[in-house]
Amino acid sequence: MTSMTSTTSTTERVAAVWPDAGTVPASRLRGALARRLFLRAVRRLPLTVELPGGRSLGTGGPVMRVARPEAFYRRIGAAGLIGFGEAYMARDWEADDLPGVLTVMAERLPTLVPPWSQRLRRLAVRGMPRDELGGEESARRNVSRHYDLSNELFAEFLDETMTYSAALFEGPASWETLAGAQRAKIDRLLDQAAVGQGTRLLEIGTGWGELALRAASRGAEVTSVTLSQEQWALAVARVADAGLSDRVEILLADYREVDGVYDAIVSAEMIEAVGARYWPVYFRALEELLAPGGRIAIQTITMPHERMRATLNTHTWIQKYIFPGGMLPSVTAIEENLGGLRIMRRLSLRDDYAETLRLWRERYLERVHAVSALGFDEVFHRMWTFYLAYSEAGFRSRYLDVWQFTLGRES
Incomplete structure (x- = not known):
């Protein structure tokens, strides 16, 4: 949690102290699947999801800005909701009204992910460390x-x-x-x-x-x-x-x-x-x-x-x-x-x-x-x-x- 030597780059410093927030997962396939699921889910949410290039999704509401979409999708694809939180830690996305964005998602959490994807997630999800x-x-x-x-x-x-x-x-x-x-x-x-x-x-x-x-x-x-x-x-x-x-x-x-x-x-x-x-x-x-x-x-x-x-x-x-x-x-x-x-x-x-x-x-x-x-x-x-x-x-x-x-x- 404390800073390291100033000769180390910011990216290297974050990766050393916070390895999962400082390193983007490698899997492009999981990232592509997460992108598809995320874009499909947010279209019907009372949010405004802003993407690079001026694209916007959602039906209107608290603003979520995805600054680094490739890293964002890969984190979600690799670790689901853990990756979603790590993406915020890594500045892959921002929100001026963070509780507002998270409240919208929490209200609809059971319906955000399709049942078939939930079944696949259960096969891959990590259990609590012993x-x-x-x-x-x-x-x-x-x-x-x-x-x-x-x-x-x-x-x-x-x-x-x-x-x-x-x-x-x-x-x-x-x-x-x-x-x-x-x-x-x-x-x-x-x-x-x-x-x-x-x-x-x-x-x-x-x-x-x-x-x-x-x-x-x-x-x-x-x-x-x-x-x-x-x-x-x-x-x-x-x-x-x-x-x-x-x-x-x-x-x-x-x-x-x-x-x-x-x-x-x-x-x-x-x-x-x-x-x-x-x-x-x-x-x-x-x-x-x-x-x-x-x-x-x-x-x-x-x-x-x-x-x-x-x-x-x-x-x-x-x-x-x-x-x-x-x-x-x-x-x-x-x-x-x-x-x-x-x-x-x-x-x-x-x-x-x-x-x-x-x-x-x-x-x-x-x-x-x-x-x-x-x-x-x-x-x-x-x-x-x-x-x-x-x-x-x-x-x-x-x-x-x-x-x-x-x-x-x-x-």
């Missing part, structure tokens, strides 16, 4: 690759609470209201888990410590676990600065290493990193750690069940570049893996997450020079901007949802 599947060692590596990038990086685009999950807005969303909306989200999770004076609370996924701090301020005794060294260090410092070290213990540990019994358990957007094969393990751990009569509050991003099943064994752009080993569950998948737990209440924060992501993306773009000063290069900026816009589009298109679930035992 070393990212979610065992204890791979979970540590997966978490570190994202959350240990740099606390300073996240501080540039997150609000003062350093909270990295959907906020809960009570009115119009703006940067000035974001911190309050994050605290409102946290307070609702704590309320649903009935966290108060003397509550023994387990938090799975510390983040940078805001939830633990707010729980301790209610009088709870908090144990919080994280696999991120960077998050752990900052969260411990924040707890000490607040004078709450006697009420909060933050452990650098896997959820599978936790023992004891807790009156309440809270976990905000952590199950997405667990890995599909470990969903039963995660919910069994919650059940075993929960005291009789206790409550659990989790917040989780979900996707439609059929789309989840279709992508269960594939490697995606998000997994390759942002969240290795990650997998979004469906609501059905959660219900099927609850064991002896049941969902007592649920609340969707889908529109709130779209706004949260918009604010993060806009803040990141405002602070991009400060991020560069941390050592992150231009390809990283395009990757991170694409990630935030891609996620925002998922919620705006209603392809993704995010829920707060209140769980208790069946009895």
Whole structure:
């Protein structure tokens, strides 16, 4: 992510640090097939796709400019949606309204590729690497690759609470209201888990410590676990600065290493990193750690069940570049893996997450020079901007949802 010697050409530099974004795939045949499918698909989309030479396709809408069509088509032909994201990283295409372009595509994702091509894709698509599947060692590596990038990086685009999950807005969303909306989200999770004076609370996924701090301020005794060294260090410092070290213990540990019994358990957007094969393990751990009569509050991003099943064994752009080993569950998948737990209440924060992501993306773009000063290069900026816009589009298109679930035992 950092720059290399100035004697190296830009192309060579990008190829060395970002090999798949810096090197155009060789296959002309796959590129030709991708060109045919792409041009056929965009003709009927509410987009304006501008091609070199003044040619334009689509029925009108957000503008997508294809600057290097040959490289663009070859990347898509070689790697599908991964190649589409890599093409943006490599500047093969541009968009002034990136979330707008991606929202149109997300709304029509199941129909963009003909069924016969989808069947061929399943034969060629790469599965998730085995070393990212979610065992204890791979979970540590997966978490570190994202959350240990740099606390300073996240501080540039997150609000003062350093909270990295959907906020809960009570009115119009703006940067000035974001911190309050994050605290409102946290307070609702704590309320649903009935966290108060003397509550023994387990938090799975510390983040940078805001939830633990707010729980301790209610009088709870908090144990919080994280696999991120960077998050752990900052969260411990924040707890000490607040004078709450006697009420909060933050452990650098896997959820599978936790023992004891807790009156309440809270976990905000952590199950997405667990890995599909470990969903039963995660919910069994919650059940075993929960005291009789206790409550659990989790917040989780979900996707439609059929789309989840279709992508269960594939490697995606998000997994390759942002969240290795990650997998979004469906609501059905959660219900099927609850064991002896049941969902007592649920609340969707889908529109709130779209706004949260918009604010993060806009803040990141405002602070991009400060991020560069941390050592992150231009390809990283395009990757991170694409990630935030891609996620925002998922919620705006209603392809993704995010829920707060209140769980208790069946009895």
